[in-house]
Amino acid sequence: MSAVTQPLVPVLALILAGFLLQRTNFLAPAFWPSAEKLTYFLLMPAMLIHNLAGKKIGDLPWLKILVTVEGGILLSAVLVLLWWASNRDLDGPAFTSLFQGGVRFNTFVALALAENLYGADGLFVAALGAGFMILLINVLCVTAFSLTVTGGARPTPGKIALDLLRNPLIIGCAVGVGLNATGLKLPVALDGILSLSGRAAFPLGLLAVGAAYRAGNLVQHRKTLVVSSVIQFVIKPAAAWWLATVLGLTGMAVCVAILLFSVPTAPTAYILSRQMGGDHESMASIITVQTCLSFLTLPVTLWLMQGLPHG
Structure with missing residues (x-):
């Protein structure tokens, strides 16, 4: 099972490091909002452009992969919405944490696992599927924020469209997919800059997650934790x-x-969640708990997958 748990160890280690750094005041409190902003507006878009621009589909059954992953994302979004419709005691910001907790996926862990388990071919297929998923997920999540985190103002189609168009993650996805579709190649120097910048996105983001984590929030956010985890790991x-x-x-x-x-x-x-006014404490709890739970759920999932023909 080392191939399963190994990619999760650095994720948990960085979350723990962020938690300890914040608790010991090793870094000034003003550092964390700046780190979040840098990751959101610069590092993550750079990573998305670099990863999406250079993928070659080739002879893969890309249409079937596309329908499978997009269909799964849409189904999970519908399930979250249906649950919220019957449990409206959850406010808008808390709903966005539930939504992201049930719809998003950890690209770093998924790609690392695919490479460890299935080699270069597995990594290529996973990167293709992830590329299809990222744009739809960000569109859905930004729309969820626009509709539910309104500060008392009724959202309009124009506001939702503006939130989508100016979202740096969606811009990064659109640029990367656009470059891929047109066959244009980034200059080597620029691609190197994007690659180097993108490598800092996950470490800095995970440190920020750990800095925001509060163990006492687990009971307070138990409802969103349970529902999002059941959707994420079972459904x-x-x-x-x-x-x-x-x-x-x-x-x-x-x-x-x-x-x-x-x-x-x-x-x-x-x-x-931090940048768009969501319940970031609830979101930090969901990310941390799901990462811990995955040490138990991923080995079970892979054991069940052993019965599938690998071809």
């Missing part, structure tokens, strides 16, 4: 398997699709 992997089977995906592509839907939610969710 989404099952939905990915069902969609992949119905669409006729075979071999390693099925396993990678399930893997993309079996990892914890993304640290990016916390950055977005």
